[in-house]
Amino acid sequence: MRPHLWDPWATARTAPDRTAVVADDETYTFAELTGRADALADALRARGVPDGAVLSTDIPTGPRFFALVLAALRHGYGLFPIAPQLTALPGGPSLLTDANVVLHVTASAGAPAAAGPALPCPVIGDGELLAGAAGAPAVPPADAPPAAGHLVFATSGTTGLPQAVVRTRPARPYKGVAVAARYEAGLDRGPHLMANPTYHLGTLGPALYALQAGSAVVVQRTWSPAAFAELADRYAADSVMLSPDRLTALVTAGRAPRRPFRVVFHGGAACPPGLKRAAIELFGPVLHEYYGTSKSVLTQITTAEWLRKPGSVGRPLPGIRVDVTRDGRSLPPGETGEIGIRLRAADRGPSEAPVHATGDVGFLDADGYLFVIGRAGTPQELRTARLEHDVRLLPGVTDAVVLGADTPSCYVEHGTGAPFPDPVPAIEASARLHGLPAPRVVLAAAGSLPRTPSGKIRRAGLEGPAGAGKQGPG
Template identity: 60%
Template sequence: MQPYLCDPWTTADRFPDRPAVLVTDTQEAYSFRELTVRADALAEGLKRAGVPEGAIVSTDIPTGPRFFALVLAGLRYGYGVFPVGGHHFGTSTAATLLTDTAAAVHVTDGGRPLGPLPCPVLLDDELAARSEPAPASPESMDRPRAGYLIFATSGTTGEPQAVLRPRPPRPYKGVAVAERYGAGTDRGPHIMANPTYHLGTLGPALYALQAGSAVVVQRAWSPGNFVATVDRYEADSAMLSPDRLLELVEHGKAPEHRLRVVFHGGSACPPEVKRSAVDLLGPVLHEYYGTSRGTLTEISSDDWLRHPGSVGRPLPGIRIEIVRDGHTVPAGEVGEICVSLRGADRSSDEDRFMGTGDIGFVDSDGFLTVVGRADASGDPDQARLEHEIRLIPGVTDVAVVGGDLTCYVEVSKRRSADVTPGIRAAAQRLGLTLHGVVTGPTGSLPRTPSGKIARSSLGTARPADADTGPGR
């Protein structure tokens, strides 16, 4: 099927009562008509409040109908929308992020105390009420350049950082609907089982919504709840971070209603875990790799089975080079992953190739494998060790941290074998000395809201029932 453009306003015109966004535990819901009317009203409210086109609007509204209405208002009417996780408020992090992005206003639903912020705060309901009389229809208005989303890094190794993106040069047109993404007005809902403010979790949901699919937000996570939600709503797509994909694999039960696409990404997924997920769900996994600036690569289940461990080849318009000691290395050699973004996605003053801080290699067919994250000095050996440990049967996740190289490992609850000898052998092959190995069951390490291991917390945290000791 050839791609075609679609947007929520087109869906609202054709199917006004079609469900657009639903939250499972609160039953808060908007149809496409309600969603787009709300988005138009919020945009008009921002204009009447004196927020200029092109300004950055931050928000802490939880993922759901009101949140997506604000995002769509920003995309269509030319605002930068910066979602900031609620856990950052009450600390200095939120104010720092808003200062760094020069946010013009913060929009909230009033659900939490925010503390002092460096910009005015407006309630979304009050903004929507400012839109009377009703704004002119978009067709009769001069269309501004499209808005865009801004994301913060996960903060796995320190404080989160806002990553600014250039504003698109043309008006908002929606998305090109492609068969492989399992979304459209003829498709079932998308399950947003990681309802967090992260490109990897929000991106697939926003794409599905713009393509005409409903988005079902599952805030209370459990594998059983996910299976029941897919079956209840006859969903066609979902997004699962690697830790939740693993929990589903260990749960061992798939939905009776077969999903067309299961997106996953955000951190490395051990090959054993992914093979088990393909066995459980079918060849429907669609993995992606990127940064807070955008998605860089994608890979289908079929391609992954031919290139296990890979995250795919670059998307059109994107180039990837592997660099070590300032030089591009040939296929198969490990180095820093450097990327050249599409012209529309980078500023005129940016270098053509930018380092990602991730370590990896490209095979002879052009498929990228992400080994891990470089340490503070840029040394890839720590990331290479993590990669080797993920290949050990039974290991479901790992983080090697600290100057003295302490290894924190999660082990599948279905495995009884001791993984420590394999870990010690991997370190020896790379010429590294481990201070200690800490093992615990799957799900025992501290995580960020997006599902990544919170590395900055590992110095003071031990998994429950852990084994530890020098050289273990």
């Protein structure tokens, strides 16, 4: 199938009754979805929301959420999906201020979904927004087509309160997506199963792409491995995106649908090679891993490539350049340094520097494949990151975090279905190799350490009682 542009309005014209989004007992066809998106845009214009303004929303993932996303993309608004638990935090509303949000759209009229501090902008329910515009004369858009809408995301918050990342508004109007065969989406494909929150680019991106290409999106609002497999089989899903915790849970439980997926996207955090090999055995050679930031997806790697380059997150996407530097000097293949990216012109504003620091460290091999070791920092913190990388390579480890460079603590998650070799001697040997003292080792069952909504281990949550676990191999 040759790449071609497609969008939900094209699907609504050719197959108006085709299912677009399903979440529990809520279902929209493509005609209903695009009709609501256009009505929401009309209601925003009637309310006086200017072209290009940024909205935020905590509407639960489902048909109404995707209608608002499409309204923003097609009609030239910015949209910041934000988890209700974030707006309920004392500092949560500041994220909306940082993103210049002018209106918060929620599922319940008059108040956001979670109680918390007041938001720094007006709040309105999506139903109230539509009702307020009912009967009012339509407000035509500007003569010139609006620039494409854009999405705003928050960082994952592994070490503290997430930060808003305002992505550059594209200069060209929205035209849909270029449908590519490798993403297994389109009118001739089954649904995309969405098993994660929508508040991050990594989880929303694959679902939104599938929807734009003509696939239905099936939302799993209540997570369990058994329910995941049941939904996938019931709707004959062809694609899915799995965050680190979801992938770990499915591998640990050994749960896969009876009908194989065509593609399993995963990313968001380093995937230990042992866990990935187990996932390949469970789902087949269909894993498609990505690496990126809240600004953009940067690299991708197929299963076949990964088996040739175990541990890699792939090569840069077209138009993106990855540089590994130390002290401002580009490093040769194999040398570890800070990972910087040169974004495509469409992904950065005129005032933005061409090279963006990811905050990660890693190396490129001779073939241009990127390997991510950990977070950048001081030389001592870099040694800690290398130790953390080494721990992930140990047999039976499903995830790991090392905190504290002077007196490190090593938190190790491991599977429970097979004997787990004592990792302490290997961890201590690796620490010595990197010039670190012997760390305190805390073992935990796979998936039991505190996580962010995007599925990463929440490092800040390991500094208190939430991080308590079993010390040593016992």
